[in-house]
Amino acid sequence: MEAVPRKTTIRDVAEAAGVGVGTISRVLNSSSQVSRETRARVLKAIRRLGFRPNAQARRILRRRSETVCFLLSNRDFLHPFHARILQGVESYASGMKQHVLFAALHYSPRIAADKIDLPHVLQEHGLIDGVILAGTIYPNLLRRMESIHVPFVALSNNVMGMDGKSAFDQVGFDDFSATLEATRHLTGEGHREIAFAGDLSFPWFQRRFAGYREAMREKKLKPVLAAAKGAQSFVDFGQRVAQRIMGRRPKPSAVVAGNDEIAYGLWLWLRRQGVKVPDEISLVGFDDREEAVLMDPPLTTIRVHKEEIGQTCMKMLLERLHNPQMAFSQRILPTEFVIRGSVRHI
Amino acid sequence: MEAVPRKTTIRDVAEAAGVGVGTISRVLNSSSQVSRETRARVLKAIRRLGFRPNAQARRILRRRSETVCFLLSNRDFLHPFHARILQGVESYASGMKQHVLFAALHYSPRIAADKIDLPHVLQEHGLIDGVILAGTIYPNLLRRMESIHVPFVALSNNVMGMDGKSAFDQVGFDDFSATLEATRHLTGEGHREIAFAGDLSFPWFQRRFAGYREAMREKKLKPVLAAAKGAQSFVDFGQRVAQRIMGRRPKPSAVVAGNDEIAYGLWLWLRRQGVKVPDEISLVGFDDREEAVLMDPPLTTIRVHKEEIGQTCMKMLLERLHNPQMAFSQRILPTEFVIRGSVRHI
DNA sequence: AAAAGCTGTGGAACTGGTTCCACACCCTAC
């Protein structure tokens, strides 16, 4: 351990153990075919010399880098949502002796695909085996990814403007069923005037709205979309929407928010106006971020299993790498409706 | 681009351009010494064949992987604080054409150093040039890192139980001066009864407490440490502490919280009891996480420049790699006191 | 005119592993 471990190569070990280089390689890769005594002798020499094989050299021959790239696109920062997914990717990867490279990318949805300046690591060859696309994914990025011939898996919830089938692997969760269930819960609790708060220019809010609308249709209730222009953030959006909603007649008794941040914005405004949640108005969020449970009352919301999504992305990517001919597929993971304290029975 | 870009090697390009392999290499590395016409011919051949050099092969010769590992230790999840630091690391790294590998590690502080099971990527040789240690760093991990002879930089604020000088590079921020300034602000606003809320078993809270205490000493005020046992989380800790503090006589008019989460816990409990912030009690946090600005009133707190810390870590690591003989140093970055709405003038 | 110096280029040798072929050796079968 203390001997300088630098320049010891497989040939040094071979000489020290009095065997050929091939034998060292066989011992390292435990590919049978080595006698018990020889193996012991080699292992002893390895330990004595402090030999650590150079993984780089192996990678050339194997034509595998055993590394995948987690590519976060068009995000100002690594939001807890994606941080959790990254963590899921890492945990699955480390179990499979794979490495995860983190890279960020900023690009315009309107730029030509071949003009997208991918991170350095994707421009060279052999550094990574595959990519997990996170962040916001526009069609031009997908086309760019295809052009470099590297297998990839995309987080389908953040894919923009691809309605039909697409020729790539995807992992996502079921926005529609999630708000369907959440809204059914509200109607089950006796609510009739239920609004949905979200900006439908985002496809995921469209899907969530559709689930909400379906549940409303089932009960023959009138869906109400509450939106606001010029919001600086989701929280700001929530605050603006709250103001609007409270001006409506009839006043809604419950709001399904497009995500937890919007719900927080709603809550903040309501609180400031002295409107009690859930006594006067019920609230449902979406995502179940850390803060949801810390709100007062704790927010009833839809939990997205972020680690599991990350793990599934990694798993799917490895399957693709092992079997490049496999048909493309989309895996949809279930969400979980978490009942806390922000919904009241009427 | 559409030609199968796989197996094209430098020798294929050499043949296509009618030059030797050395020339291709010279063109790729733009190491002068190539005539204008030859360079043009080579570049044309590269483009025509869709050649992308294999970085793996280069790395063997260069003995550099151009990759660093961001190692998150003993964290259940990638907290926004560390996510921001990771992002700083990545942004600086990508500017320097370096890659960032994300890895997680869980270990016991009491296990022997050589028993710590480092991530796969650190066990092999040549995969990474250096490590950035984030998360909680105990002495045994430091010793383990030293044993593998890989340069590393540690986030010094999370180093546990190393009081004296240490033989490694560190980047941190100044806990002491931060709370010193924050507490001076409170005394400047006329506060006399000021408590500090934090668990001193964490070294960073010790340093923050020391800064608070110094400011109190300057004004000949009595420091009050408010702590609670058995808390499940920092937020929970804050709630328990709030309860205690409000029972004290004289009742404090202000509290310096060890971090924003504790401040949030305090705020939550106070709110529930109908105690108004800042009218009845003022609050100062630490960290300036995203949520601080969203609290009601927005939290006056100490901003830690997380991206900058990450960038500095990366910068320092690169300096170490270029100059291995360089003396070890500790870089302390300033914090910023951010005045919002949770402190009132008396 | 010869010597010295410079630039540009080819290609062998090299990096540090893996793979595969050849072969030695031993055991069993005919």
Add this chain to the structure above:
DNA sequence: GTAGGGTGTGGAACCAGTTCCACAGCTTTT
């Protein structure tokens, strides 16, 4: 006794780059 089969091992060739030495061809100096 020899043919056949299995096992264990050595080492050359290989992967895909970089580096460096030798040398050609030209210009400049003595």
